[in-house]
Amino acid sequence: MTFDLTFIGHIETPFQSLGDCPNNVQADGPRCDIVLGSRFAQGLLGLETGQTILVLYWLEGVDRNLLIQHRGGRSDSIPRGVFALRSPHRPNPIAAARVQIEAITDGRVKVRGMDCLNGTRLLDIKPDTK
């Protein structure tokens, strides 16, 4: 089924190839910017430095049909279902990262340790819940 997703911005990371990307978000990783498109920047009103957010983003170039996989792609690991893994290869390649806001300026949310390619397209930001 086809649905209309609105890309609301992009994510700037130091990672220029998939091989550079870490397997998961790292709290002490490099600085990254979550950049809202000009139309969407007003939607940041009320977010604050120190707050934890859930960031949703769209992963490109993945295999959407791998229902059983090996963790980290290691063939000697126990096979698991895709829904028991954080693998980017999933029926809907929507990634979710929980990160803490270090600063917000001019439609840019500064965080650390995103795990995605530079230029990854942004779908949503939500305040984190416990």
Add this chain to the structure above:
Amino acid sequence: MTFDLTFIGHIETPFQSLGDCPNNVQADGPRCDIVLGSRFAQGLLGLETGQTILVLYWLEGVDRNLLIQHRGGRSDSIPRGVFALRSPHRPNPIAAARVQIEAITDGRVKVRGMDCLNGTRLLDIKPDTK
């Protein structure tokens, strides 16, 4: 931009109208079933009772253009940006709920306290991260 989302199943809750739905997930809420389509049930392999998962699902009938909103729809509250709220009205109506698995049987993941309508379409399940 139009993207192809694959609905992998649905969520069974006691809520038959939007007015019945609680504002957020409730750990002690009513029992709900996350039901995988037959093609996708094998993707649950390795998930365990007691584990916390992040569930992504698609919200219908929302306003995708409300960038500034009042929390809980109360006009006397301070206006906030959509990305500082968990409101269902957002540019991409993808909801995220963190819930604990109570049991898994026959492609059904039993949890408590989902906040969505009965029959809500399921996009993804991921193991939760700290």
